Amino acid sequence: MVAYTKRDIETWAELMARSFAAAGLTRNDIIHNAYGYGLFTGGLGAHYGAEKLGASVIPMSGGNTKKQIMILQDFGPTAICCTPSYLLFLAETGEEMGIDMKSLRLRVGILGAEPWSERMRAEIESRLDITALDIYGLSEVMGPGVAMECIEGRRGLHIFEDNFIVEVIDPATGEVLPDGQRGELVFTTLTKEAFPLIRYRTKDISRLMREVCRCGRTFVRMERISGRSDDMFIIRGVNVFPSQIESVIMEIEGLEPHYMLILDREGSLDTLEIQVEVSEKIFSDEIRKLQTMERRIAKDIKDYIGISAKIKLVEPKSLQRFEGKAQRVIDKRNI
Known part of the structure; x- marks a missing residue:
């Protein structure tokens, strides 16, 4: 179980709006939100962020794949939020229905909630003719919007350090590792009120990168999640x-x-x-x-x-x- 105060929801909306902005989205975009709206935090977080950005949002949630494709055709959203594996399934289903998925107005996918590879990114971009970007979050820490890949750099996800302290540790010993070394991500929340956390072990495997990003953001970046210590x-x-x-x-x-x-x-x-x-x-x-x-x-x-x-x-x-x-x-x- 996780909890939020009113201020937590406002903070979350701000972080998701930042994430969408990092993806190149503006108030003129239409965001198709295929993250779940149930007890999974992804759907609500993306919805709050889209509203904060001023964009239009289609609250589709998960499932109903053929209906999703119909909505993508009829409403012409310019961005989609879902897991990468589900977006590939959408593309596959659309092709089976005889639909040219590249003809949709989609230009950006904000994809997360599971590890995925650069090869899967290339497959998604090839089949849908979009830019696929990685978003990271955990329900316990805030939800999606803890870190976001920028459209300019696409080399690591910017962690919003004004809200979170991040460390990387050796998952076996708990020893803090230097930047650039791969290990388990650990987060401390700075602004969360209802459910604050100190040095929360995520079990997600990554590394930190402090080189300057071409987008100009100065937040530390984390490498794409390569897996979880409990998935291993x-x-x-x-x-x-x-x-x-x-x-x-x-x-x-x-x-x-x-x-x-x-x-x-x-x-x-x-x-x-x-x-x-x-x-x-x-x-x-x-x-x-x-x-x-x-x-x-x-x-x-x-x-x-x-x-x-x-x-x-x-x-x-x-x-x-x-x-x-x-x-x-x-x-x-x-x-």
């Missing part, structure tokens, strides 16, 4: 984040950005199976070509991450889609 799994002694595997997958032409990691145990040994969707064109190829691709993925995973994995290529659109945060890992070892 250990297999045969190697620490692995799903985002590392995603980075490998997205490098290979013919693979879709939809995958599932299945952990299991055979005897005393842990096993990892990676299920990856292939494109329609690749799926129609002969079995020998698919087997060659499976071997290449396995080799790249071994070379980059240092683990052996069984690769299973699956047909397009066969893996589950998520309207909120994507769930990429199924761990059967403790079942």
Whole structure:
């Protein structure tokens, strides 16, 4: 549970308005808000920020994917807020409906609530012809709007240091790490009234960068979240984040950005199976070509991450889609 005073809501609205401004949005924009409006703070925070900015807001919330696409067509929003995996699902669904998703008026996506890679950003931008930007927040600290990527730099997210003190620590020892070293983010709130926090451990893995940004903002930047310490799994002694595997997958032409990691145990040994969707064109190829691709993925995973994995290529659109945060890992070892 989290709580807000009236002043907290005003502060939150200001931070989200700043975030939208960093994305190049103004009062002349229409923001399609596909973050959830229920007990998830994303929808409300984005709504408050859009109103503070003076922009129009479409309070769509999550789900109802085909209706979302209809609204995108009919109302012509210029920006969209949602998770990156859901935006890819929207693009995929629109294409299945015969809609040219690049013809929409969208120009910016403000995407967050889950780790995502540069390759996924490129996929989103290619399929929708937009600029995809990263936003960061936690319900416990404030909600979305703790940090935001600027449209000019697109290299790290500016943390609003007039509201938060940020540190990076070693997640195992708690030792504070120097700038540039990757570890767990820790936040102290400076302005939160109803639910103040001191040195709150987020479990999010990142690093801090203090180089001057081309946008002119002087706030410290955090690197895109590479994963969470509790998302990390250990297999045969190697620490692995799903985002590392995603980075490998997205490098290979013919693979879709939809995958599932299945952990299991055979005897005393842990096993990892990676299920990856292939494109329609690749799926129609002969079995020998698919087997060659499976071997290449396995080799790249071994070379980059240092683990052996069984690769299973699956047909397009066969893996589950998520309207909120994507769930990429199924761990059967403790079942």
